[in-house]
Amino acid sequence: MGNGAKYGPVSVPSATLSPEAVALRRHIALLACVAHRAKQVCQVSSLWVTYSER
Template sequence: MGGNGANTCQLVVPSATLSPEAVTLRRRIALLACVAHRAEQVCQVSSLWVTYSER
């Protein structure tokens, strides 16, 4: 998998410049992006496993 070590799924946002609604929205977007990224990794791993098991 990627060796850049950037899989912490965190966005750095200066919360002082945002309204609470904007902060909540940013957090939801970050969480959705994190879930989608993890799901993509799981799909890659499971597809590799299927490829090996079909041999």
């Protein structure tokens, strides 16, 4: 990030991003969060199944 600042236009501040780009970033972040949570839930449920089968 730091060395890109001297080129000016190359490093685009988030304030100049279009609403579509911001929405896309939020959507990707949300999907990543949901996927991460789903993975945790799957691990917990598989642990529960393993424990209850004993």
